[in-house]
Amino acid sequence: MAHINENRDALLGRIKRIAGQVGAVERALGGNANCTEVLHLVAAVRGAVNGLLDEIIVEHLEAHVARDGLSPEERQQGAEDLVTIIRRYSK
Amino acid sequence: MAHINENRDALLGRIKRIAGQVGAVERALGGNANCTEVLHLVAAVRGAVNGLLDEIIVEHLEAHVARDGLSPEERQQGAEDLVTIIRRYSK
Amino acid sequence: MAHINENRDALLGRIKRIAGQVGAVERALGGNANCTEVLHLVAAVRGAVNGLLDEIIVEHLEAHVARDGLSPEERQQGAEDLVTIIRRYSK
Amino acid sequence: MAHINENRDALLGRIKRIAGQVGAVERALGGNANCTEVLHLVAAVRGAVNGLLDEIIVEHLEAHVARDGLSPEERQQGAEDLVTIIRRYSK
Incomplete structure (x- = not known):
């Protein structure tokens, strides 16, 4: 959970803003x-969620795959998490 | 606002589910x-928002561009709304 | 085929550039x-193809759905073409 | 270049098919x-290019970030390559 902890406040701030946009x-x-x-409001939510997802993917890549000191098993698990997301959600 | 009125409940249902996902x-x-x-939860929000945006684009296309009885000016405005969204948000 | 004819040279130029990128x-x-x-070359092809698809969608919207003088049936067919593309390819 | 070498034929096969689609x-x-x-042909090229890019991203992740035996510097470089692609091309 390291990178989530380190960036918790920033991530929470972003998701709260998205919650506000969804409320709008x-x-x-x-x-x-x-x-x-309505069209523009929903499109703006899409842009914000894409930005947040990119950020979490980048942090996950660095903290759970690239970071020094991880075990081979931890790296493989971190990589598999990302592969699942890439395959399911990126078109 | 015709198509939003006709589909208000369905659209409200979808945005409330998205609000719930964002809350999660x-x-x-x-x-x-x-x-x-967290990675999977945010990716799921992205999928739901994309689906909602597609739906609203399709409804806007039919109600404000293709529908019978619109004036040429109304059609042009409806088309311009969609062109703005396509240019800004689709990559 | 009106809009394709009017913009044929521009569209052909763009697809030839994409063909060149794919060749690279x-x-x-x-x-x-x-x-x-290789990663960057393929990502650049993706950007170019997305841009071309957006352009053709915008032209199709204007020429086959919004344009003055179309019959109701022509407008519905034009709209259905776009709905198929939106549902199948936009994620 | 390991993963490109290992999968060269498969990747070449895919890019040749895309070249064929672009030719069409x-x-x-x-x-x-x-x-x-034309709309459907271009949309199909987009789908094929997205699929190829996903595949190369997944291979790059495994070969240049997660694989056992990489130096910390190699891992960081591999991760930075992916972060550049994610930030520039995913919307």
Whole structure:
């Protein structure tokens, strides 16, 4: 959990902002926002989530695969985590 | 706002689920979830947001560009909305 | 075929450049290029293809869905073409 | 260059198929293919290139970051290569 601990506050800040953006979409859908506004709000959430996922992937790569002192088994597990994400979510 | 009105409940349902997923990431980061769990939770949010954005794009295309009875100006505006999203967010 | 005709030369120019980039990947793989070079060459092809696809989607939207004078059936067909692409290829 | 050597034939096979697909787009644009065909051909190239890039990223991760026996410097370089690709090309 090292890299999550080190960057917890930064990551929490980003996810809270995303939660706020998602809340804005909810209010827009519940209120009278027009479709174009909803379209842009959702697209902005997508951009923010992509940025967060990239950041967590980069940190996972460094902390669980590249870092000095990891055992071969730890490196393989860290690499497998990333391969699963790459195969499932990147198009 | 036609298509948003028609599909409001379905769209609200989807955004509420996404809000729930984002909440789960927040709790995981605040708690003792390991990095791999956080990685998968954020990747799942990305998948859900992509799906929602696709749906809203498809509805916007049909309601504001293709639908019968729109004025040429309404069609152009509807098309421009989508072009902005395509250019800014699709990579 | 209107928009393809109007923009044929520009589109042909872009696809020829992509063909050249793909040829460079082939030569790199066949020669002694290192992995990092191959990685960047393929990533550059991806960027170019994404840009070309965006352009064709935008033109298709304008020429086959938004343009004045299309019949309702032509608009629906144009919209369905785009919905198929959005659902199949955007993640 | 280890992993590229080991998988050279498979990778060359994939890039040749992509070259063939790109050639098909070129012929379609040069001939009388309709826009919908061109749209699908380009979208298929995008899918194939994404698949190839994922494969090379996964191999690079295993061969240049996770593999046993790499020096700390080699691991850092391998990780930096991937971080550059992730930051530049994943959206």
